[in-house]
Amino acid sequence: MYRSVLKRLLLINTKTSNANRRFLPQITTFSTKTSSFSHQNHPSPQSILPQTLTSNNNNQRKYKSDYQEDQVRVLQASLRHVVKLGWSEAAMISGARKVGVSPSVVGSFPRKEAALVEFFMDDCLQRLIDRIDSGEELKDLIYSERVAKLVQIRLEMQVPFISKWSQALSIQAQPMNVPMSFKQRAMLVDEIWHACGDNASNIDWYLKRTVLGGLYSTTEIYMLTDNSPGFHDTWEFVRNRVKDAFDLGKTVQEATYLAEAVGAGLGSSLAGFVKGVSRG
Amino acid sequence: IFEYKVSRVDFSGFKEVHEEEKSKMVGNVFSNVASNYDLMNDLMSVGLHRLWKHRLVSKLHPFPGMKHLDVAGGTGDVAFKILENVNSISRRALQHGLEDDLQGETEIYVCDINPNMLSVGKKRAIERGLGENCSLKWVEGDAEALTFEDCSMDGYTIAFGIRNVTHIEKALAEAYRQVFYELSSYYSRSSLTILSIQVLKKGGRFLCLELSHVDIPVFKDLYDYYSFSVIPAVGELVAGDRESYQYLVESIRRFPSQDKFAAMISEAGFQKVEYENLVGGVVAIHSGLKF
Numbered sequence: 154m155y156r157s158v159l160k161r162l163l164l165i166n167t168k169t170s171n172a173n174r175r176f177l178p179q180i181t182t183f184s185t186k187t188s189s190f191s192h193q194n195h196p197s198p199q200s201i202l203p204q205t206l207t208s209n210n211n212n213q214r215k216y217k218s219d220y221q222e223d224q225v226r227v228l229q230a231s232l233r234h235v236v237k238l239g240w241s242e243a244a245m246i247s248g249a250r251k252v253g254v255s256p257s258v259v260g261s262f263p264r265k266e267a268a269l270v271e272f273f274m275d276d277c278l279q280r281l282i283d284r285i286d287s288g289e290e291l292k293d294l295i296y297s298e299r300v301a302k303l304v305q306i307r308l309e310m311q312v313p314f315i316s317k318w319s320q321a322l323s324i325q326a327q328p329m330n331v332p333m334s335f336k337q338r339a340m341l342v343d344e345i346w347h348a349c350g351d352n353a354s355n356i357d358w359y360l361k362r363t364v365l366g367g368l369y370s371t372t373e374i375y376m377l378t379d380n381s382p383g384f385h386d387t388w389e390f391v392r393n394r395v396k397d398a399f400d401l402g403k404t405v406q407e408a409t410y411l412a413e414a415v416g417a418g419l420g421s422s423l424a425g426f427v428k429g430v431s432r433g
Numbered sequence: 434i435f436e437y438k439v440s441r442v443d444f445s446g447f448k449e450v451h452e453e454e455k456s457k458m459v460g461n462v463f464s465n466v467a468s469n470y471d472l473m474n475d476l477m478s479v480g481l482h483r484l485w486k487h488r489l490v491s492k493l494h495p496f497p498g499m500k501h502l503d504v505a506g507g508t509g510d511v512a513f514k515i516l517e518n519v520n521s522i523s524r525r526a527l528q529h530g531l532e533d534d535l536q537g538e539t540e541i542y543v544c545d546i547n548p549n550m551l552s553v554g555k556k557r558a559i560e561r562g563l564g565e566n567c568s569l570k571w572v573e574g575d576a577e578a579l580t581f582e583d584c585s586m587d588g589y590t591i592a593f594g595i596r597n598v599t600h601i602e603k604a605l606a607e608a609y610r611q612v613f614y615e616l617s618s619y620y621s622r623s624s625l626t627i628l629s630i631q632v633l634k635k636g637g638r639f640l641c642l643e644l645s646h647v648d649i650p651v652f653k654d655l656y657d658y659y660s661f662s663v664i665p666a667v668g669e670l671v672a673g674d675r676e677s678y679q680y681l682v683e684s685i686r687r688f689p690s691q692d693k694f695a696a697m698i699s700e701a702g703f704q705k706v707e708y709e710n711l712v713g714g715v716v717a718i719h720s721g722l723k724f
Contacts, residue, residue, distance in 0.1 A: 220704040220724040223636070246496055254636035257587040260494030261638060261705060261722050 224262070226252050228272040239317050240266045240324055267330040270321045274337045277310045278344065285348045296349060301395045303345045304369055305388050308376055312384070319377055342366045368394050470508055470553065473678075476667055482510075485716050486592060489642045490514040492709075492718060493588055498538040502586045502632060504579075505594020506543045507550025509557055509569075511642075515541055516568060542586075544572045544579065583631045592642040630702040633723040639703055644685045645694075645710070645717035652713055660685070691717050 231248025238244040242265055246256040262268040284306055285291070291299050311318055325334035342365045353361060372394070376387045474482050495501065495515045503512045519539055545551050551571050558564050574580050633639065647653045660682045668678030689697065691708050694717075699706045703721030710717050 220722055223724055227636075242494075242496075249636060255587045255634040256496050256636070257494070257499070257634075257638045258636035258722065259496070260492065261720070265494075 223252075223254060224258065225272070227254055227258055228269055231269055232273060235269070235314055235317055240270055240321050242266065245269060264330060266324050267327070267333070270324050270330075271333055271337065273314075273321070274334070274341075277307060278337070278341055280310060281307050281341070282344060285344070291348065297395050297399045298392075299349045300345065300365065301388070301392045303348060304372060304391050304395075307341065307345075307369075308372060308387070309384075311373075311376075315376065318373075322373070322377075338366060338369070342369065364398050368398065470550070471557075473668065473672055476671060477664055481712065482593075485642060485711055485718075486510050486514055488711065489590060489592060489640055489718055490518055492720060493590060493638065493640055495519045495539075495588070499540075499587045500585060501539075501541045501588040501590070502544060502579075502581065503541065504544045504589065504591045505546070506590070506592060507545035507547060507554055509543050509554035509571075511590055511592050512541045512543045512554075512569060513558070513561060513563065516563065516566065539568045540570060541568055542570045542572050542581070544574045546573070546575050548573055579632055581632055584634050586632050587634055587637050588640070589633055589637065590640045590642070593644065595641055595643055630723055635724060637723045639698070639719075639721040639723065641694075641698075641719045643688065643694075643717060643719070645688065645714055646690045647714040649713050656715060691719070695719055 227245070227249045229248075230251045231245045233251075234244040234247040238247065242259055245259045245262070245265065249256045249258055259265065281303070285303070290306075291302065294302060314321070324330060339362070342362045345365060346361055351358075351361060368391070372387060372391050375390050376384060379387045381387075478485075489511065493501075493515065495518050497519050499515075499519065501512075501515060503509075503515070506512055516539070543551070543554060545554075551573060555564075555571055558566070558569060563569055572580070630639075647656050664682055665675045665678045669675040672678075688694070691710065691714070695706050695708050698719055698721045701721075702723070704724055705722045706719070707721075708717050708719040
């Protein structure tokens with residue numbers, strides 16, 4: 154959640170279409186100015202923000218952002234070992250060794266493997282945002298095709314790790330990791346809808362994100378067992394599901410109209426009958 | 434307020450004691466208590482000290498091939514736990530055989546100023562079957578002037594020891610100091626904050642388990658009563674030494690609070706400094722990262 158979150162903070166400030174964003178990541182306490190901040194899942198942990206303004210305050214500020222950069226470097230190096238060693242501490246220890254940092258640093262990550270998975274998810278989200286911003290691929294596509302294309306782009310980033318992705322999913326599903334993974338997926342889904350130009354402001358906002366969330370998850374799981382070349386079965390699956398979802402939306406709308414029409418018709422004929430009876 | 438820095442007179446316990454006398458007094462306390470140390474620990478903490486040390490070791494998260502320094506760890510509790518953690522079956526089962534060669538490279542140094550404590554520790558090692566284990570190394574030394582070279586340690590722990598160090602900042606500075614594999618000659622004593630951080634490698638962790646301050650209203654009074662009335666009495670009964678345990682209890686009260694101590698650790702140059710209270714503050718584990 155480190156560098157990508159910071160970048161997103163900066164991104165948010167410069168993007169003009171920000172007005173439509175309703176789901177801002179909660180990073181109120183992350184800043185390179187204040188010092189270390191960390192999460193722990195154990196009773197009554199406390200972080201220390203030394204407010205003591207000594208003369209080496211400036212140096213300390215530099216150190217404080219340094220350690221997070223170093224942590225990011227360790228995680229990035231660890232990703233290269235994931236294919237062989239899985240999303241595990243062994244991969245993180247190898248990554249730390251590669252970067253020249255003592256493997257003790259692995260002990261300082263709050264939830265070890267989950268930190269690695271979450272870093273990867275953030276990284277992918279950031280890359281997706283970059284792809285969206287560079288924008289050419291989405292210009293000529295209609296609404297529903299755009300959604301499918303974005304899901305495809307995002308899932309393609311996972312292809313190098315597909316052999317160990319089921320392990321990543323199980324890590325994300327652990328109770329202590331669920332809040333974080335849920336938040337990351339929510340951000341992802343929000344990002345995709347935003348890129349498709351979503352302007353909903355009522356119950357539709359939640360509906361759309363829920364539907365897309367479900368769609369994304371089922372595609373992800375489908376991909377785990379897909380053996381077709383280039384995963385083209387999966388992309389076919391996505392396109393069909395997106396079409397179904399949109400069709401379903403239209404169907405629901407038409408059904409509503411039909412119900413209204415029938416109700417109106419019934420109402421008027423009932424009124425006519427009652428008038429007839431009262432006259433006669 | 435760092436009374437240690439400001440004046441050469443140090444309020445040890447609630448008796449005014451001069452610096453040199455304090456080192457001697459601490460030495461005496463532990464020569465006296467060494468033989469009964471483990472028993473008294475069990476009695477005083479009602480057996481909880483094992484859980485606390487276990488929590489310390491799991492926070493440390495040791496790995497095979499680790500070079501670790503346990504300071505003031507005389508009887509070797511923490512060191513044994515670390516070694517057992519690294520060599521545990523469950524860990525080996527998860528390794529895919531990749532790190533077996535590193536297993537042999539694990540080195541755990543137990544450093545203590547008091548040779549009596551070290552000999553008790555060595556005896557306990559033999560009892561546990563770790564006597565021949567060459568990963569465990571027993572070193573006599575002062576936490577304030579470690580004889581290890583810079584940048585050689587992956588981890589540094591001090592469990593219930595930092596309270597007794599005359600200059601806490603110096604011990605912290607030494608922990609940060611960079612150390613290599615060979616033992617070298619004494620460094621001259623310079624400012625604590627620089628030396629203590631240098632023993633650790635980049636990415637190394639500093640962990641300190643210590644009795645600390647309780648703030649919860651009713652529990653605090655109970656704890657005070659227990660500390661001042663029960664512990665010296667038990668000390669007298671079991672170890673025949675009321676004085677030492679009186680000193681012990683008083684020194685706990687003199688120790689800086691959790692936040693202040695965390696600030697001291699941060700001053701020494703450590704990053705990501707945090708602490709975790711156990712049993713409502715009776716014990717606190719402070720941790721820091723060196724980068």
